[in-house]
Amino acid sequence: MGENGAGKSTLMSILYGFYTADSGTIRVNGTQHAITDSRHALALGIGMVHQHFMLVDNFTVLENVVLGAEDSGLLKPSLDRARQELDRLEHEYDLEVDPDATIEDISVGQQQRVEILKALYRGAETLILDEPTGVLTPKEADDLFRVLRTLREQGKTVILITHKLREIMAITDSVSVMRQGEMVATLETAKTNPEEIAELMVGRRVLLRVEKGPANPGKTLLEVQDLVVTDDMGVARVKGVSFSVRSGEIIGIAGVSGNGQSELLESISGMRDQKAGVVILNGQPLSLEGDDGAARARAAGLAHVPEDRQRMGLVTTFAEWENAILGYQDSPEYGAGALLDIAAAKQAATHHIELFDVRPANINLKTSLFSGGNQQKIVLAREMERDPDVLVIGQPTRGVDIGAIEFIHKEIIKMRDEGKAILLVSVELDEIRSLADRILVMFDGVIVGEADPATATEGELGLMMAGINNKTAPRGLGIAEQGPLP
Amino acid sequence: MDFAIILSVLDATIRLSTPLLLACLAGMYSERAGVFDIGLEGKMLAAAFAAGAVAAITGSAWLGLLAGMIVSLGTTLLQGVAAISLKGNQLIAGVAINMLAAGMTTFLGQTWFHQGGRTPALGAGGRFEPITLPFANELAGVPILGPIYADLISGHYVLVYIAFIMVAVTAYVLFRTRFGLRLRAVGENPKAVDTAGISVNKLRYQAIIITGLLCGLAGAYFSIAQGSGFGNNMTAGKGYIALAALIFAKWKPVPAMFTCLLFGFLDALQIRLQSAQLFGVEVPVQAIQALPYVLTVVLLAGFIGKAVGPKAGGIPYTKER
Secondary structure, X not given: OEOOOOOXXXXXXXXXXXXXXXXXXEEEOOEEEOOOOHHHHHHOOEEEEOOOOOOOOOOEHHHHHHOOOOOOOEHHHHHHHHHHHHHHHHHHHOOOOOOOOEHHHOOHHHHHHHHHHHXXXXXXXXXXXXXXXXXXXXXXXXXXXXXXXHHXXXXXXXXXXXXXXXXXXXXOOEEEEEEOOEEEEEEEHHXXXXXXXXXXHHXXXXXXXXXXXXXXXXXXXXXXXXXXXXXXXXXXXXXXXXXXXXXXXXXXXXXXXXOOHHHHHHHHOOOOOOOEEEEEEOOEEOOOOOOOHHHHHHHOOEEEEOOOHHHHHOOOOOEHHHHHOOOOOOOHHHOOOOOOOHHHHHXXXXXXXXXXXXXXXXOOOEHHHOOHHHHHHHHHHHHXXXXXXXXXXXXXXXXXXXXXXXXXXXXXXXXXXXXXXXXXXXXXXXXXXXXXXXXXXXXXXXXXXXXXXXXXXXXXXXXXXXXOOOOOOOOOOOHHHOOOOO | OOHHHHHHHHHHXXXXXXXXXXXXXXXXXXXHOOOOOOOHHHHHHHHHHHHHHHHHHHOOHHHHHHHHHHHHHHHHHHHHHHHHHOOOOHHHHHHHHHHHHHHHHHHHHHHHHOOOOOOOOOOOOOOOOOEOOOXXXXXXXXXXXXXXXXXXXXXXXXXXXXXXXXXXXXXXXXXXXXXXXXXXXXXXXHHHHHHOOOOHHHHHHHHHHHHHHHHHHHHHHHHHHHOOOOOOOOOOOHHHHHHHHHHHOOOOHHHHHHHHHHHHHHHHHHHHHOOOEEOOEEOOHHHHHOHHHHHHHHHHHHHOOOOOOOOXXXXXXXXXX
């Protein structure tokens, strides 16, 4: 457990032999080992499931499992043995996967199973999982946790790296907290609580619950009607979506990533042409076609915090002050004609840094050198300080540490209370539930349902995210049904 | 066209596709391992020169071939150090090899042999002779099949047979062996290979060593089999055509063979069609000579759809995130 950049992944990569330690010792089963590479770690029974899967997309499941653990120079005997062994493992741990399926054709949850099978096939006794639920639906996460419990029962050691407090409470026996590269505490899960762990992680008391008053919705500021958007391959990803956002209200769009939310965001913000439908801002239809659609949307008062700050929100090789005016560089206060008023831009950047407490407070630093949370603050400051009528935000806290999450959430609520209309898209269900005043669930390009965050359970939302709109969701075991947030 | 002419065009097709095929397979190993290789041309040229020079001096085609392969391998390793170990840009490394080869061969050729960059014409023994397959002469009299066997299949240089055998060998190595599995994996997702405990760079070096040896064969074919001695820029862009064939064949061995045969066929046709008349007007030789190159552009631009190469191609592997 630990914030981003606390050193969790680095520590585990050292255990797995991906990096080598400068000093210190590692003991496996009581004997000291200097783990020099991944092969060595595997031989010691340490297996790792990386956050970004280490799979070859156009290979079959079987080929991926065998890669690096082949028996001989020819493939066939290895593949045959792996097929039998996989069959046994799948039954033993209840991990069903089709061995002949190609990786790119199976779901993310299935791909993760392949990673686990890969480790087990190599005889792993200790399994390290790095942020395993980040890419999963609540249902898939439940399945994963069931598998992890089975592994524990079979005598395996499971190390779970996560920043989600609820997962720690739900499944672990003991928890170690890291902060700034140091292990600050090791606790028995049963004898601690989320507040204590969060405090240890951040080093100060953290409000886990977002404090917000009731919404006071006013007139409709953003209206989307029958929007159809296709992706680069011409496949429809948004299939006729309509909704409206009023002033003083946050609409949250929930859903498993890849169900059209990205295309919806890109279309409303003018980055992607729409196939059909209209976007109405303040009663005026917005013209978003063409390469300068995004600029026109901004000029009309629609600010956009894109999902992927490094790819779409910032030019990471540019200095902070350059990024602070990106997208608004043509506006009159930053210079007339072809010339840029650098002093004005730097002044704006300095102002943003103060307001949003960006660290380090250095406007000349390249943005790639800021942490994820501070990069996000730079983008948020730029968009929010323009005082837009409508703010469209994608994944506001992806890869952002707890301290910064708290800050960003407060800023979003503050904007709402100032009477702005906010459209929030996030794959973090917790975030949607705690920020949004109304939740729309997207599945396969359509909005399958609307929910009231005050009353909807995570189970109901999870079912909608899987495309099933059923108000009376059956209750079962697992974290998806564990009720309100900690 | 009568049967004999068709046979002779097809015979030329095989001869002309051989160096393309060898270079194309060479590129396949490298690119499947994630190292883009635009330097096939340069390596072939260097090998052609070395083979021509050594064969001229020693009078032995085999020593010439060996020299060609050694020089090509050395050139490949030079490119490899830049593109793999030093993590340089793979395209630039390849282009540098091409320029180096073009300049050095002419310069050394002129310095050593004083024939305007050419190597001396080869005598008997310095050049590979066509091989007559068993029973070729006896069966030549059999209608249809006889001439096909005797003229088309028999009577080629040893390198021709090696090239076509290499198609099957490559298919087997890539898809049926541990080495092939790892090679393909390293071109798609080197990190997956690294976390499986296999050295990415070592695998890539192994792959380009094969590339170097095959380019050596291809280059030697120009100067000591098809030709008799090295001439300035004698590979004439065939390395680039091989690269185009590789992409057109989507990095697969058997389609690569057919693509190279297609390009070879156009080349053969081009030779046959010179001084041909179209509507009573003689077609300029240059226009016909340009045909294979025009086709390269047309095929690549329009007819293959989206060619998705190895995903990690062109990117040097670094552990750091």
